[in-house]
Amino acid sequence: MSFTLYKRLFQYLKPYLPKVILAIIFSIIVGAISTSPIPIIQKTFDKIFVEKDLFMLKVIPLALIGLFLVKGVLTYAQNLIIFGISWELVVSVREKLFAHIHRLPFLFFENNETGHLISRIINDVNIMQSTITRLMKEFMQNSAMAIGLLFWLFYLKWKWAIIAIIVFPFMAFPISNISRKLKKFSHKGQEILANVNSTILESFSGIKIVRAFGLESVEREKFERHSGNFLKVMKKNVKYVEIVSPLLEFLGVVSAGVVLWYGGNQVLTGEVSQGTFIAFVVAMFMLYGPVRLLFKIYANIQISLAGAERVFAILDQEEERMDEGKQELVQFKDQIEFQKVSFRYPSRETMVLSDIDVTVKKSEILAIVGMSGAGKTTFVDLLFRYFNVTSGKILIDGKDIREYRLESLRRNMALVTQETFLFNDTIWNNIAFGKTDATKEEILQAAKAAHVDFFVKHMDDGYDTMIGERGVKLSGGQRQRVAIARAILRDAPILVLDEATSALDSESEKLVQDALHHLMEHRTTFVIAHRLSTIQNADRIIVLEKGQIVESGTHEHLLSNSGLYQKYFEMQMFNVDEKSEDLKEISKDAI
Numbered sequence: 151m152s153f154t155l156y157k158r159l160f161q162y163l164k165p166y167l168p169k170v171i172l173a174i175i176f177s178i179i180v181g182a183i184s185t186s187p188i189p190i191i192q193k194t195f196d197k198i199f200v201e202k203d204l205f206m207l208k209v210i211p212l213a214l215i216g217l218f219l220v221k222g223v224l225t226y227a228q229n230l231i232i233f234g235i236s237w238e239l240v241v242s243v244r245e246k247l248f249a250h251i252h253r254l255p256f257l258f259f260e261n262n263e264t265g266h267l268i269s270r271i272i273n274d275v276n277i278m279q280s281t282i283t284r285l286m287k288e289f290m291q292n293s294a295m296a297i298g299l300l301f302w303l304f305y306l307k308w309k310w311a312i313i314a315i316i317v318f319p320f321m322a323f324p325i326s327n328i329s330r331k332l333k334k335f336s337h338k339g340q341e342i343l344a345n346v347n348s349t350i351l352e353s354f355s356g357i358k359i360v361r362a363f364g365l366e367s368v369e370r371e372k373f374e375r376h377s378g379n380f381l382k383v384m385k386k387n388v389k390y391v392e393i394v395s396p397l398l399e400f401l402g403v404v405s406a407g408v409v410l411w412y413g414g415n416q417v418l419t420g421e422v423s424q425g426t427f428i429a430f431v432v433a434m435f436m437l438y439g440p441v442r443l444l445f446k447i448y449a450n451i452q453i454s455l456a457g458a459e460r461v462f463a464i465l466d467q468e469e470e471r472m473d474e475g476k477q478e479l480v481q482f483k484d485q486i487e488f489q490k491v492s493f494r495y496p497s498r499e500t501m502v503l504s505d506i507d508v509t510v511k512k513s514e515i516l517a518i519v520g521m522s523g524a525g526k527t528t529f530v531d532l533l534f535r536y537f538n539v540t541s542g543k544i545l546i547d548g549k550d551i552r553e554y555r556l557e558s559l560r561r562n563m564a565l566v567t568q569e570t571f572l573f574n575d576t577i578w579n580n581i582a583f584g585k586t587d588a589t590k591e592e593i594l595q596a597a598k599a600a601h602v603d604f605f606v607k608h609m610d611d612g613y614d615t616m617i618g619e620r621g622v623k624l625s626g627g628q629r630q631r632v633a634i635a636r637a638i639l640r641d642a643p644i645l646v647l648d649e650a651t652s653a654l655d656s657e658s659e660k661l662v663q664d665a666l667h668h669l670m671e672h673r674t675t676f677v678i679a680h681r682l683s684t685i686q687n688a689d690r691i692i693v694l695e696k697g698q699i700v701e702s703g704t705h706e707h708l709l710s711n712s713g714l715y716q717k718y719f720e721m722q723m724f725n726v727d728e729k730s731e732d733l734k735e736i737s738k739d740a741i
């Protein structure tokens with residue numbers, strides 16, 4: 151399990167292999183130089199103090215300075231390489247994740263809240279970075295140092311060396327247990343952090359409702375619950391992480407005590423030189439540093455792997471991707487057919503749409519009416535292939551939409567919904583993003599057609615006005631008109647209006663309505679609306695109830711039918727404007 155993870159992490163390092171090898175070589179040299187004080191100490195004592203060798207008195211300090219100059223330079227170079235690579239990796243993994251998530255099917259977002267995704271892209275990738283730097287830098291360097299010191303220990307006095315290190319192998323078992331625990335905590339901790347993220351995101355993006363309903367304390371409690379959980383996990387985590395060093399140190403010192411007593415005796419009897427003894431003791435204490443760190447890396451590496459695991463879990467959702475068709479839908483030209491279309495959300499038992507049969511010819515308007523929850527939005531969502539139909543088929547120009555490349559399918563469609571989605575950018579850019587290669591003229595024309603021009607004139611910065619997060623600095627009607635301008639600019643042959651005017655006051659509604667009429671010219675339109683003026687112009691109206699088409703026909707036809715449509719009409723479910731007053735008269739006459 152861990153092995154495959156390492157292998158995968160290694161894949162990311164492959165493009166940097168020459169640099170990585172260089173860094174590893176540097177690490178090893180740095181580690182080795184770190185052990186150089188040992189022979190130096192031995193020589194200082196035995197040659198300078200005991201034998202009074204004056205030549206050595208000059209050579210040794212110079213050697214020391216030279217070696218540590220090399221060490222300093224290499225350490226710097228090594229850090230430049232390793233951190234350089236690891237930051238490049240972080241950025242590229244983030245970009246990869248972001249792009250990948252954008253390719254995942256719609257359903258993915260129902261199971262993964264935005265806050266959780268932020269946590270993956272930010273925190274988990276950071277953790278992944280620390281794995282790589284740890285492995286390349288600390289692990290290599292400390293291993294080199296530990297091996298170097300072990301070499302000196304055995305070189306100086308192998309019997310003492312055995313006593314000094316005998317405890318370490320016994321530590322491996324408890325520490326691998328701790329390591330496994332840490333991995334579990336890490337998963338838990340990251341999960342909780344993701345919840346914290348989600349709470350922050352929801353709480354502040356819904357600040358208006360939170361304040362209006364006085365939900366601050368509820369939100370605060372939710373936040374405190376998550377952060378309290380985080381605290382608990384972290385405290386447990388600390389208990390395990392921090393036990394490693396003191397435990398090792400203590401056991402190390404016990405064996406050091408034995409060496410001191412035993413070796414000290416041998417120095418007194420003249421069996422071993424003072425220099426050797428002191429060099430040995432220094433090496434022994436120096437060894438605990440890298441060994442402790444290596445054990446700590448060993449324990450912590452599981453945490454890092456947990457981060458990588460979560461990142462890979464998302465990248466592995468590849469197989470869930472919608473298999474795209476190969477055909478290009480260059481330009482929609484004939485008709486759209488729903489053939490016995492049924493649909494069920496995977497999370498639900500019951501069908502949301504059943505046996506929908508309807509054909510819309512080019513340039514026709516299909517109106518969809520029905521109570522809320524009837525399945526209207528789902529109906530048009532299927533056209534965009536946010537979801538695949540559960541059974542039946544949707545055909546465009548005679549071909550199943552699953553045969554088209556998604557991008558080419560969606561290029562033929564424009565969408566205006568009730569909740570307009572605007573970016574925190576200028577009005578100009580919010581319109582421009584309807585068509586990436588639009589000219590200035592085109593954008594201005596679209597803005598005029600949607601009556602955006604009308605309110606932009608009164609703004610200090612005109613089209614360069616920043617509109618705030620999700621367009622909060624605009625009124626509902628203004629937002630809607632920007633969204634319509636964007637759809638006009640897109641100039642797609644198929645237009646979907648999902649309650650595009652329901653949230654508007656009557657004045658802006660008229661403007662929006664007018665803008666919509668501009669938009670609908672020469673287009674095939676699916677319109678979900680509460681507005682009679684839009685509906686009555688439709689070539690066909692379908693009435694949905696519980697996911698089924700219960701009536702269909704023209705406005706006049708349906709009114710004379712005295713069915714559900716007529717009931718809605720009488721209940722004044724449709725907003726009525728002046729133009730339709732006449733029609734109401736007419737229809738009354740008709741009845």
Ligand SMILES: Nc1ncnc2c1ncn2[C@@H]1O[C@H](COP(=O)(O)OP(=O)(O)O)[C@@H](O)[C@H]1O
Nearest residue numbers: 495497498502521522523524525526527528529
């Ligand atoms: N993402 C979803 N997951 C599960 N059920 C959903 C989802 N979206 C909508 N539904 C359910 O499908 C039904 C139809 O929803 P929708 O098409 O939005 O209705 P309408 O637009 O007519 O108001 C509703 O009962 C709703 O609860």
Ligand SMILES: [Mg+2]
Nearest residue numbers: 526527528648
């Ligand atoms: Mg809806």
